[in-house]
Amino acid sequence: MSSYPNRSDRTAPPLLDPARHALFLDFDGTLVEIAPRPDAIVVPPDLPATLSAISEACGGALAIVSGRSLPELAQFLAGFDGLLVGSHGAEARGMAPPLERAPEGLGRLQADLASYAASRGLLYEHKTHGAALHYRHAPEAAETVEAFARAVLETLPGFAMQPAKMAIELRPEGVSKDRALDSLWRLPQFAGRLPVYLGDDRTDEPALDWAARMGGFGIKVGEGDSVAHYRLPDPAGVRTWLGAGQEE
Template sequence: MRDPFGATEAPPALDTAQDALFLDFDGCLVEIAPRPDAICVPDRLGLGLAALAARLDGALAIVSGRSLRELEHYLAGFDGPMVGSHGAESRGLGEAPLRPEGLLALQAELAEFAAQKGLLYEPKSLGAGLHFRARPELQAETEAFAARAALRFPGFEVQLAKMAVELRPRGASKDGALARLTRRAPFAGRRPVYAGDDVTDEPALAWAEAHGGYGVKVGPGDTAASYRLGAPDQVRAWLARPLGEDAWDV
């Protein structure tokens, strides 16, 4: 029996006739960068995803903690479904975004804390994040501040991430996004396959495993996924197989 927490095996080739594919963005399709706006995106990534979506009869969606507007910018050429802000906003699903009260006040508090502590503040369309990659000694203090902020702004909840902590709309989640997507055409009736790298992805990886599909953990760390790939370039190479290895720059 495979030990999921020690998963080392690469995933099988995608079955374009039966798989529904859900992909995280940062750390999965592109490498993590010191700043969220410093990522390097392959020129043909969006177009390659569009071509892969066509092979999957449209059953490909992006599911990310990024704001939807950023995903649309970085993945120009891909016009399929996108879920941003950890499930709080989407494109192509006809859903209204989750927009709790107090967003601007919350963002102002997090921005002020970041400025005082020398942290990187990341505004999001429906929340905000604090990155402590440059000051890892402040992790505990930053996470404690975020927890107190969530008490003052009950429409939001804490989301831990790689060297960061976010406040996201309460009730938004990537596994919840998968549950909604897989009830819709063209995803319904297909095997769910989810790939992601962060602790924010673990609920979605576990959801795919529990619903007849499988998860692909990207990079190190304990995981609920059955399979693992080492880095985004390996993810892109895996995705390129149904299209030919020159689908994008891997």
């Protein structure tokens, strides 16, 4: 059972106001549909241009905040030159990188997870500062995957476990999306604005809560309990909401 209270109902969020809002967007499950494999997502051809237009309308106060590695995120959003935060806040484009280098033992961690995935028929995802094990095709493996990840962490200080949708990720300790938002919030283009965060996963809950505490609001995408007060049904609904904000 989720540890997050279900504060959000089916209430649609207010329209995006580019003159007042600062916009923070998760990627997978928020802007694009989740795919069976991380490399199999389909990015709408007009998405980078849409994000660029909204960023310009917001005076640059727009950032993509994702668990994906920064190079991968930049490749998927080629044509969008705005702020990008990858690896849950461990790396960034457009501001000083929150983490200059990964903790010791990164190579060993990645090798251990890759070997485990190969031996169990799971999907291994390589990340710049960590790695993830996906068990979408074997949901019964959730407990054993988590137990394995905890065992790895016992021998590698400096890393932490990040549960996600049908996946377990090991990332540098002290890294999170809400902490990334704290860093972004210090940039001059965000001054005087109200933060709006959109996300779909457990990894987004601290950021959704952060937006509300800072006087703005969070928007939960899809099903599941959440701290957010507003909800959109899926990435298509998010893109429609973004488009409506451009028309205002």
